[in-house]
Amino acid sequence: MTAAVPAFSHYSVMLHECVNGLAIDPDGTYVDCTLGGGGHSLEIAKQLSPRGRLICIDQDTAAIAAASARLAPVADRVTFVHDNFSNIRAILDRCGVDSVNGALIDLGVSSYQLDTPERGFSYNYDAPLDMRMDPDAPRSAWHIVNEAPFEELRRIITEYGEERFAHQIAKNIVRARETAPIETTFALVDLIKRAIPPKNRQDGGHPAKRTFQAIRIAVNDELSIIEPTVRSLIRVLAPGGRLCIITFHSLEDRIVKQTFLAEAHGCTCPKSFPVCICGKTPSIDILTRKPLTATEQELAENNRSHSAKLRIAARL
Numbered sequence: 001m002t003a004a005v006p007a008f009s010h011y012s013v014m015l016h017e018c019v020n021g022l023a024i025d026p027d028g029t030y031v032d033c034t035l036g037g038g039g040h041s042l043e044i045a046k047q048l049s050p051r052g053r054l055i056c057i058d059q060d061t062a063a064i065a066a067a068s069a070r071l072a073p074v075a076d077r078v079t080f081v082h083d084n085f086s087n088i089r090a091i092l093d094r095c096g097v098d099s100v101n102g103a104l105i106d107l108g109v110s111s112y113q114l115d116t117p118e119r120g121f122s123y124n125y126d127a128p129l130d131m132r133m134d135p136d137a138p139r140s141a142w143h144i145v146n147e148a149p150f151e152e153l154r155r156i157i158t159e160y161g162e163e164r165f166a167h168q169i170a171k172n173i174v175r176a177r178e179t180a181p182i183e184t185t186f187a188l189v190d191l192i193k194r195a196i197p198p199k200n201r202q203d204g205g206h207p208a209k210r211t212f213q214a215i216r217i218a219v220n221d222e223l224s225i226i227e228p229t230v231r232s233l234i235r236v237l238a239p240g241g242r243l244c245i246i247t248f249h250s251l252e253d254r255i256v257k258q259t260f261l262a263e264a265h266g267c268t269c270p271k272s273f274p275v276c277i278c279g280k281t282p283s284i285d286i287l288t289r290k291p292l293t294a295t296e297q298e299l300a301e302n303n304r305s306h307s308a309k310l311r312i313a314a315r316l
Contacts, residue, residue, distance in 0.1 A: 011111055011302040012039025013246055014310050017292050018104055019043045021244045023310040028101030029053045033233075036110040037069030044104070045074035055095055057081045057088075059134035063110065084134070086225040089233050099238040104248045107226070109133075109216070111304065119217060123208040125289035126186040131216045141215050145188060146181045150174045160223070160251065161214030168195035169211055188212075197308035213249065226255045232282055234263055243284070248307050253291065260286050260288075260313050284313040 008228045012018075018040055021031065026049040032041045033060035054077055058064050064080050073077050081091050085105065107152055111131065114121050118139060120249070122131030132139040150170055156295070157166035172191040174184065182188055191210045201207040209219065217223055247253040262268075266282040291309035298305050 001075055011304065012037070012043070012270075013106060013108060013308045014292065014294055014298070015039060015043060015307045017071065017310055018246070020107075021287070021292075021310070022102040022104065024048070024243045025052075025101050027051045027053070029097055031055045031057065031088070031098075031100050031103040031233075033057050033103060033105040033229075034107070034257070035067050036061050036106060037063070037112065038070040040080070040104055041067060042071055044073070045078055045118045048074070048077050050076060051077065052077050053097075055079045055081060055091070055100075057085050057091060058082055059084045059137075060110075060113070061135065062112070064246055066112075072155065084225070086229045088229060092236060098238075099236050100241060101232045101238055102242040102244070103237065104231075104244045104246075105229070107222070107252050108246065108248045108304070108308070119183055123185055123189050123206055123212050126184055128184060129182065129188065131219045133220045137220075139219060141219050143182070144215055144218055145173060145240070147179050148288070157211050157214045157217045159214070160253075161210035161212075163210040165196050165200070166211075166258065171195070185212075185306075188241075204313065207235065217251075223251060223255065226252060227259050230256060230259045231263065232252070234313070234315060241315045243313045244286075245311050246309075247291075247309050252290040253309050254313075257291075257313055258286065260311060264313070274293060282316055285316055287312040 001146055004210035022044065024044060024047045026047060029046055032044060032054065035041055035056040040058050041054060046053060056067065056078060059082065062081060064082055064299045068080060079095055081157045085092055109121055113119050117127040119126035129141040129145055153170035153173060154166050157163045157169055163169065168191050175222045176182055176191055188210045192211050197209050237243060245256050263283045264286050267276045268278050268280055269276050288311050291311050294308055
C-alpha cells in the first residue's frame with residue numbers, strides 16, 4: 001500500500017540562529033539560496049520593509065509553488081527563481097541586482113522530499129529510484145545504479161557515503177542488474193543489506209543510510225558546486241554583508257570550513273615565501289570559529305537537526 005503523500009513541509013533548521021546571523025537591514029537585499037518549505041524565507045521577509053527585497057531560489061518547482069502561497073503576505077518584497085543556486089551570479093544579473101546584504105544556504109534535503117515516496121529519496125518507502133532535487137534533471141538515481149561502472153559506483157559510495165562496505169555493495173548492485181534493472185528503493189536497500197554483515201547493520205543507523213546519501217549527492221552533484229558557489233556569494237556580498245551556511249554531514253562542512261578559511265586568509269603564496277607577492281587580501285571575517293548547532297529544544301522537535309552545523313561569515 002502506498003503511503004499518503006505529505007503536504008509540502010520543511011522544519012526550518014536553526015531558524016532563529018540563521019535570521020539573527022544575517023543581521024537583517026530592513027531596507028536590504030537578501031538571498032535564500034535554498035527556498036524549500038519557505039520557513040527561513042518567511043522570517044527574513046517579515047523583517048524587511050517594503051523597500052527591502054528577498055530573492056528565493058530553488059530547483060524544485062514543488063517548493064516554489066508551495067512557498068509562493070506561504071509567502072503571499074510578504075509577496076511585495078519577494079522574487080522567486082527556479083534555478084540551481086550555483087548559478088547565483090547569473091540569477092542576480094537577471095534580477096537586476098549588483099550586490100546583496102546577506103545570503104543563506106541550507107544544504108539539507110527538505111522534509112517534503114524525504115517524506116514524499118515517489119521522489120525516491122528515502123530508504124523508508126518503496127518507490128522508483130529517483131532522488132532528483134530538480135525533477136526535470138536528466139539523470140536520476142536509476143541511471144547511476146543501473147548504468148555506472150563498478151569502479152564509479154564503488155567510488156561514489158566510498159567517497160560520498162564514507163561506507164566501509166562500498167566494494168561489496170557495488171559488487172551486489174552490478175551482479176543484480178545483470179539479470180534485470182534495479183527499479184526501486186527497496187530493491188536497492190535489499191542489495192545493500194546483503195552486502196553488510198549482520199553485526200554491522202545497526203552501526204550508524206539504517207544500513208542503507210550512507211549509500212543513499214552517496215547516490216543522492218552524485219545525482220544532484222551536491223559537493224562540487226559548494227566551493228565555487230560560496231566564493232561567488234562572497235563576491236556579491238556588500239561590505240558587512242553576512243553569509244550563513246547550514247551543512248548536514250562532514251563532507252559538506254569540510255568544504256565550507258576550508259573555503260571560509262581560505263577567503264579569510266587571503267594570501268595564496270607558499271608558506272616558504274618571506275613576503276606576499278600574490279596581493280590577495282582577506283575577503284571575509286569568520287564569525288563562527290566553531291559551527292553553531294541546534295538547541296536541545298530544537299533537537300526534541302526535529303531529529304533531522306541533529307547533524308546540522310551553521311557557519312557564518314561577514315564580508316570585509
